[in-house]
Amino acid sequence: MKIESFELERSQSLWENRVDYNLTESGVHPYNIKEIMNQAEIDELLSLRIGYGQTNGSIELRETISNLYPSSNKDQILVTNGSAEANFISMWSLLKPEDELVLMLPNYMQIWGIANSFGVKVKPFYLKFEDNWEPDLSELQELISDKTKMIAVCNPNNPTGAILEEKDMHEIVNLAKEADAWIYSDEVYSGVRIDGGVEDPTFWGMYDKTIVCNGLAKSYALPGLRIGWLTGPEEFIEEAWGYHDYTSISTGIISQQIASLVLKPNLRKRILERNRDILKTNLSALTKWLDQHPEIFEYVLPRAGGMVFIKYDLDINSTELARKLREEKSVLVVAGDCFGMDNYIRLGIGSEKEYFLKGLSLVDETLQELKKS
Numbered sequence: 001m002k003i004e005s006f007e008l009e010r011s012q013s014l015w016e017n018r019v020d021y022n023l024t025e026s027g028v029h030p031y032n033i034k035e036i037m038n039q040a041e042i043d044e045l046l047s048l049r050i051g052y053g054q055t056n057g058s059i060e061l062r063e064t065i066s067n068l069y070p071s072s073n074k075d076q077i078l079v080t081n082g083s084a085e086a087n088f089i090s091m092w093s094l095l096k097p098e099d100e101l102v103l104m105l106p107n108y109m110q111i112w113g114i115a116n117s118f119g120v121k122v123k124p125f126y127l128k129f130e131d132n133w134e135p136d137l138s139e140l141q142e143l144i145s146d147k148t149k150m151i152a153v154c155n156p157n158n159p160t161g162a163i164l165e166e167k168d169m170h171e172i173v174n175l176a177k178e179a180d181a182w183i184y185s186d187e188v189y190s191g192v193r194i195d196g197g198v199e200d201p202t203f204w205g206m207y208d209k210t211i212v213c214n215g216l217a218k219s220y221a222l223p224g225l226r227i228g229w230l231t232g233p234e235e236f237i238e239e240a241w242g243y244h245d246y247t248s249i250s251t252g253i254i255s256q257q258i259a260s261l262v263l264k265p266n267l268r269k270r271i272l273e274r275n276r277d278i279l280k281t282n283l284s285a286l287t288k289w290l291d292q293h294p295e296i297f298e299y300v301l302p303r304a305g306g307m308v309f310i311k312y313d314l315d316i317n318s319t320e321l322a323r324k325l326r327e328e329k330s331v332l333v334v335a336g337d338c339f340g341m342d343n344y345i346r347l348g349i350g351s352e353k354e355y356f357l358k359g360l361s362l363v364d365e366t367l368q369e370l371k372k373s
């Protein structure tokens with residue numbers, strides 16, 4: 001099997017620690033331990049024996065996670081190394097080369113890359129800029145065949161920050177039911193709504209063949225814990241655990257202990273509120289900045305997530321624009337090319353305000369040059 005290069009991750013990994021201003025992060029400025037744990041909790045963590053722990057996730061953590069999903073229980077949860085591993089295990093365990101996958105695009109391109117590498121036929125349906133990043137579900141319907149094994153969505157969406165309308169979620173469920181296909185919903189950006197709507201729009205509970213992926217990297221601002229999870233029917237979770245035995249055996253026990261605290265109602269609320277404030281403040285600064293360049297930028301406001309996917313009208317390819325900003329201004333942005341969409345860039349809005357504004361002012365200098373040339 002030959003794997004495709006995962007451009008989005010690779011372009012970030014190569015440069016994010018080498019530039020002065022990294023505007024590629026789609027999550028929120030990360031916490032340190034002292035900001036989220038009290039001294040007694042820290043002391044308890046320090047005396048933890050660093051064994052393997054329970055490889056599918058500690059009972060406490062799985063129970064805490066299952067409280068977020070009505071009518072689920074701990075045996076319907078598998079704790080993984082980030083939502084990235086959750087995505088990988090799910091695709092690996094469910095998709096076979098003869099299957100077809102109907103996939104929302106644009107998207108975090110991991111599922112796209114895995115499915116293509118496995119020889120699965122990937123049929124994309126698109127969120128459309130001109131329709132406020134909503135999909136045309138009649139197009140989705142036409143893609144479904146008797147080989148459709150799964151409909152996979154990223155909701156809230158990376159890179160657009162769009163959220164499916166409830167009526168569209170119901171329609172997607174109906175189409176999946178008719179085809180007896182799985183719904184796979186990557187919901188790692190749920191929890192922080194910046195448009196004031198329902199915090200956790202989820203496919204959970206809408207259909208029995210639904211698998212939901214989530215984790216602590218984005219809305220919770222704790223990417224370094226590498227904690228993700230799958231919620232799904234018990235038989236699927238049991239099978240996915242078998243695949244997890246082959247990938248990483250277990251997540252770190254220290255991370256599991258911290259995650260159990262973070263997901264308790266009071267702390268969870270505090271974390272999500274702090275992160276919502278950061279995103280709202282930076283989004284408002286970003287839109288002011290974008291509106292100073294109406295001849296260059298068009299955008300649809302994100303409804304969740306730490307990023308904005310911006311369309312630009314300049315005579316330069318997006319990878320070239322990202323390279324120019326990196327080399328000349330030490331500012332890192334994600335090129336639309338990473339999502340197969342040139343003439344867009346993705347800007348993260350989750351960093352500290354001063355840092356973010358300074359990064360933007362440097363982007364401004366490049367824009368002035370490009371406008372003149």
Ligand SMILES: Cc1ncc(COP(=O)(O)O)c(C=O)c1O
Nearest residue numbers: 082083084108158188215217228
């Ligand atoms: C939609 C989506 N899913 C999964 C991931 C992987 O995140 P992690 O493994 O850090 O939880 C990302 C990372 O950017 C993402 O955007």
